[in-house]
Amino acid sequence: MERIKELLTKYFGYEDFRTGQRELIDAVLSSRDVFGIMPTGGGKSMCYQLPALMLHGITLVISPLISLMKDQVLSLKNAGISAAFVNSSLTPEQLRKVYGYMADRRYKIIYVAPERLFTEGFLDTVRQLEISFIAVDEAHCISQWGQDFRPGYLKIPQFIAMLPSRPVVGAFTATATRSVTEDIKKHLGLKNPLMTVTGFDRPNLYFDVISPEDKMKKLISLLSEREDKSGIVYCSTRKDVERVEETLRIRGFSVTRYHAGLDIEERRQNQDDFIFDRKSIMVATNAFGMGIDKSNVSFVFHYNMPKSLEAYYQEAGRAGRDGENADCILLFSPGDIMTAKFLINNSSDNEELTEEQKMTVLEADMSRLREMESYCKTKGCLRRCLLTYFGQKAPDNCCNCGNCREETETVDITDISDIIFTCVFEIKKHLGYALGVTFLTKVLKGSRESKLLEMSLHTLSSYGRLSVMSASEIRRITDFLVFEGYLRKNEFDALFITEKAVEVNRGNESVYMEMRKTAERGKKEKTKKSGANAEDSRLYELLRQKRLEIAKEENVPAYIIFSNATLSDMAKKAPETYEQFLTVTGVGQVKADLYADEFTKIIKKYASET
Ligand code: ADP
Numbered sequence: 026m027e028r029i030k031e032l033l034t035k036y037f038g039y040e041d042f043r044t045g046q047r048e049l050i051d052a053v054l055s056s057r058d059v060f061g062i063m064p065t066g067g068g069k070s071m072c073y074q075l076p077a078l079m080l081h082g083i084t085l086v087i088s089p090l091i092s093l094m095k096d097q098v099l100s101l102k103n104a105g106i107s108a109a110f111v112n113s114s115l116t117p118e119q120l121r122k123v124y125g126y127m128a129d130r131r132y133k134i135i136y137v138a139p140e141r142l143f144t145e146g147f148l149d150t151v152r153q154l155e156i157s158f159i160a161v162d163e164a165h166c167i168s169q170w171g172q173d174f175r176p177g178y179l180k181i182p183q184f185i186a187m188l189p190s191r192p193v194v195g196a197f198t199a200t201a202t203r204s205v206t207e208d209i210k211k212h213l214g215l216k217n218p219l220m221t222v223t224g225f226d227r228p229n230l231y232f233d234v235i236s237p238e239d240k241m242k243k244l245i246s247l248l249s250e251r252e253d254k255s256g257i258v259y260c261s262t263r264k265d266v267e268r269v270e271e272t273l274r275i276r277g278f279s280v281t282r283y284h285a286g287l288d289i290e291e292r293r294q295n296q297d298d299f300i301f302d303r304k305s306i307m308v309a310t311n312a313f314g315m316g317i318d319k320s321n322v323s324f325v326f327h328y329n330m331p332k333s334l335e336a337y338y339q340e341a342g343r344a345g346r347d348g349e350n351a352d353c354i355l356l357f358s359p360g361d362i363m364t365a366k367f368l369i370n371n372s373s374d375n376e377e378l379t380e381e382q383k384m385t386v387l388e389a390d391m392s393r394l395r396e397m398e399s400y401c402k403t404k405g406c407l408r409r410c411l412l413t414y415f416g417q418k419a420p421d422n423c424c425n426c427g428n429c430r431e432e433t434e435t436v437d438i439t440d441i442s443d444i445i446f447t448c449v450f451e452i453k454k455h456l457g458y459a460l461g462v463t464f465l466t467k468v469l470k471g472s473r474e475s476k477l478l479e480m481s482l483h484t485l486s487s488y489g490r491l492s493v494m495s496a497s498e499i500r501r502i503t504d505f506l507v508f509e510g511y512l513r514k515n516e517f518d519a520l521f522i523t524e525k526a527v528e529v530n531r532g533n534e535s536v537y538m539e540m541r542k543t544a545e546r547g548k549k550e551k552t553k554k555s556g557a558n559a560e561d562s563r564l565y566e567l568l569r570q571k572r573l574e575i576a577k578e579e580n581v582p583a584y585i586i587f588s589n590a591t592l593s594d595m596a597k598k599a600p601e602t603y604e605q606f607l608t609v610t611g612v613g614q615v616k617a618d619l620y621a622d623e624f625t626k627i628i629k630k631y632a633s634e635t
Contacts, residue, residue, distance in 0.1 A: 029054075040610065049219065052218075052219035053193055059220075064223075064338065065338070083138055084134045084156075084158040088138065108132055111451045113140070117612065139180070143184065156188055157193065158194075159185060159195070161194070174378075229349060230424040232407040232427065241272060255299075257325045257326070257343060261328075262329075279305040281308060283299075284310040302321075302576075320346045330355060330397060334396050334415075338415070346587040355401065377539045396414060438537065444469065445499070445502065450522055468488055469494075470492050557578055572592065595612075599628050
């Protein structure tokens with residue numbers, strides 16, 4: 026067998042490369058720079074871990090994520106590959122030890138945080154070693170247009186120039202917008218890199234956006250349908266994390282929380298509880314998850330809309346990394362837009378930036394927010410919306426997102442539209458200025474709010490005319506009317522009618538809207554295929570128990586032993602011998618040596634009983 030394939034099977038237990046991996050690895054091995062753009066979960070790490078095994082010298086992986094480094098080093102060690110990390114979590118004593126082992130050439134792969142590159146101990150040590158390959162992970166951090174700009178990344182070329190000879194350089198990211206990729210190439214000084222953009226599609230992820238009247242109620246019902254599953258609920262603010270976690274805890278869910286306001290000890294404890302499957306649900310802000318490689322995440326729900334599609338796809342992408350079916354559902358309300366704007370305007374992330382850099386970042390943030398908002402409001406295929414954003418062509422209908430799966434019906438909304446237009450018109454005439462959708466909705470619902478009464482809005486003929494409809498329905502229709510050009514918004518989001526609306530008012534035109542048959546939704550969610558059948562089987566459960574037991578003994582997360590996909594395949598193939606065990610996907614030689622005995626014993630016992 027070809028050596029490269031041999032290593033893939035021996036150490037990682039995989040039969041084949043995923044799209045893009047082989048080309049990138051071959052280029053690195055022929056000393057060419059590379060630039061790999063792959064979605065979260067696409068398998069970027071293989072593109073530097075496998076070459077690391079084949080290259081003569083050492084591979085340095087520059088990564089901003091401390092938790093990811095720890096996780097990957099643990100995984101590599103578990104697969105029989107010597108690796109280490111260098112970051113601020115190590116004590117001076119531990120650092121000295123790592124540097125000593127580095128000098129002894131004990132490691133093939135070393136993960137390092139960008140701020141460590143220029144520290145004396147590190148620089149002195151690496152300058153005496155043969156560095157064959159530098160892989161820059163999360164390479165978008167080098168760009169002001171990227172979502173996590175870190176000025177420290179800009180110094181990487183300077184670091185490379187200080188090495189005795191220039192190693193091959195590789196950049197890896199999941200962000201593919203043009204401005205960001207150009208910035209990465211330029212600032213990293215990549216030389217004629219082999220560029221691979223692999224499909225961003227994650228077919229095993231189901232996407233949906235819903236706008237429930239009561240988010241908490243909806244969240245509880247979504248979680249109740251997934252009682253035995255593990256997943257993340259993202260909220261925009263710490264306050265929401267506290268509130269949601271508490272409500273769920275009181276209701277008896279196995280839940281924990283994570284945000285930057287908690288002390289380090291609680292954060293570590295809660296993260297471990299989730300990763301080690303002691304708690305099934307993690308409620309968190311976006312502070313959680315950077316570098317979390319837990320593979321058995323079956324759902325990612327967003328309680329609020331994030332600030333960008335990059336952030337959304339990255340967070341949602343933490344679901345189903347093991348290839349099993351998983352659900353990514355965003356609970357949207359228009360208030361989320363205000364919260365996101367507030368968070369962008371008050372971000373303290375960028376304090377070290379110049380004024381000019383800050384303006385560029387703000388402008389880029391606002392434009393990303395607008396794209397995010399369109400995703401929440403589109404009636405088209407959600408997957409297509411995401412993929413198009415990331416520069417990839419996609420069919421009109423993916424058959425696996427809320428909008429494509431849902432049965433819709435064409436509803437004549439001419440009468441409702443007419444009332445909305447009248448209300449917009451009357452408000453402007455009555456006050457002399459226009460108002461936004463929040464007030465419009467209140468007037469149409471006939472709210473008794475004092476502000477409304479003070480402005481005498483209850484005297485309008487349209488006041489209370491849509492009181493039977495829910496506020497979110499009125500908003501949804503109003504959004505649609507804006508989208509279709511019947512209404513116009515100014516820069517303050519105040520609403521005005523257009524010529525098109527006047528035509529409807531005159532009775533010359535009708536308005537139709539595609540609406541979801543919402544009553545069907547719950548039924549569909551339950552019947553939709555979820556995960557492999559093997560997962561439901563008794564054998565799978567027995568194997569899962571064994572994995573948990575070993576993970577506890579070894580004090581590592583369960584997915585470091587085997588991913589869910591590997592357990593599924595094991596349950597399906599039911600190997601009874603060492604050789605058969607090696608054919609299970611995700612089982613390399615080291616893992617087979619370690620675990621074949623224990624797992625095949627269970628399988629044999631199961632087979633004899635059934
Ligand atoms: P990324 O860094 O791109 O987010 P990872 O490198 O963490 O993604 O890979 C995601 C998952 O895919 C991991 O569980 C990894 O073991 C698995 N994986 C990587 N390459 C392959 C392959 N060739 N075949 C099967 N699984 C793979």
